[in-house]
Amino acid sequence: MTNVDTLSPGFSDPVAQIQVAFRRILDATAQPGTVVAIGEELSPPKGLHAAAAAVLLTLADYETPIWLSDGLFQGQRQRDAAREFLKFHCGASIIDAPNDAAFAILDGGDVTPALDAFNRCSLPRDECCLPLW
Amino acid sequence: MTTNFSSDVDVGRRQEWMRLLACSEPAELQMLWDGLRNKPEFQQLRPSESGLLMTRGRMGGTGDAFNLGEITVTRCSVRTEDGHIGHAYVTGRDRAHAERAAMCDAMLQDPGRAVSVERIILMPLRMSEQKRRSKRGAQVAATKVDFFTMVRGED
Numbered sequence: 001m002t003n004v005d006t007l008s009p010g011f012s013d014p015v016a017q018i019q020v021a022f023r024r025i026l027d028a029t030a031q032p033g034t035v036v037a038i039g040e041e042l043s044p045p046k047g048l049h050a051a052a053a054a055v056l057l058t059l060a061d062y063e064t065p066i067w068l069s070d071g072l073f074q075g076q077r078q079r080d081a082a083r084e085f086l087k088f089h090c091g092a093s094i095i096d097a098p099n100d101a102a103f104a105i106l107d108g109g110d111v112t113p114a115l116d117a118f119n120r121c122s123l124p125r126d127e128c129c130l131p132l133w
Numbered sequence: 134m135t136t137n138f139s140s141d142v143d144v145g146r147r148q149e150w151m152r153l154l155a156c157s158e159p160a161e162l163q164m165l166w167d168g169l170r171n172k173p174e175f176q177q178l179r180p181s182e183s184g185l186l187m188t189r190g191r192m193g194g195t196g197d198a199f200n201l202g203e204i205t206v207t208r209c210s211v212r213t214e215d216g217h218i219g220h221a222y223v224t225g226r227d228r229a230h231a232e233r234a235a236m237c238d239a240m241l242q243d244p245g246r247a248v249s250v251e252r253i254i255l256m257p258l259r260m261s262e263q264k265r266r267s268k269r270g271a272q273v274a275a276t277k278v279d280f281f282t283m284v285r286g287e288d
Contacts, residue, residue, distance in 0.1 A: 007212065007218060009176060009177060009178045009212075010178070010179060012180060013180070014180070014182070088178070088179075
């Protein structure tokens with residue numbers, strides 16, 4: 001069939017689940033080294049880790065451009081599925097230039113691009129957040 | 134919004150049924166929905182949620198846009214087991230209404246199911262909308278006032 005879409009569901013109970021995820025993200029960032037588990041309830045498109053998807057669904061919105069590393073995906077199809085998923089659930093735009101990104105999702109083993117490709121603006125609000133997996 | 138308008142569904146037709154479903158009486162839609170058989174399994178992509186939407190208008194359709202006021206809108210997105218995705222935006226806070234409208238939208242995009250949904254749900258909805266309109270039209274027409282300006286003979 002031509003009109004079958006692969007869009008996956010987001011949080012089933014967004015308000016409660018996003019609050020839990022937000023609390024855990026705060027814990028993990030406030031106390032570096034703390035291991036937290038988030039996103040168990042999500043099954044995002046291939047290439048996007050469930051925890052990465054949970055971070056983006058919790059924190060990203062239409063004002064937070066997201067940059068996705070090519071290393072996460074095998075082929076354009078997977079990339080497009082992830083893009084559709086994030087556009088639908090967060091309303092966020094997926095951009096090509098890492099320098100403009102508010103969030104960048106990278107594979108932990110990824111060596112490219114170098115960290116200075118991301119925005120290191122002195123204003124905290126303009127800085128790029130780099131969750132790593 | 135996502136761009137999952139499928140290539141084989143005409144956008145104009147989809148707009149017409151989405152409008153019809155959104156403007157329908159919730160109780161009537163529920164009754165018709167209950168009468169529909171062979172419904173697929175649905176998965177909620179985005180569960181029903183209510184929010185505010187700013188309505189905007191233009192004086193006479195040509196002036197600058199202005200904010201008319203906020204209205205409550207409930208939206209829902211579902212996916213059938215075959216992968217057809219339906220969306221609905223309805224005014225008010227009736228979450229079940231939004232969900233039913235989204236399920237109808239998804240089924241109407243499935244060529245194998247569209248005919249029965251069209252016949253069992255859309256046709257009755259069209260008729261009752263027509264009735265509502267003509268009733269309202271008659272009520273308004275009964276209070277019609279014609280304004281005349283007399284010729285003032287200044288010449």
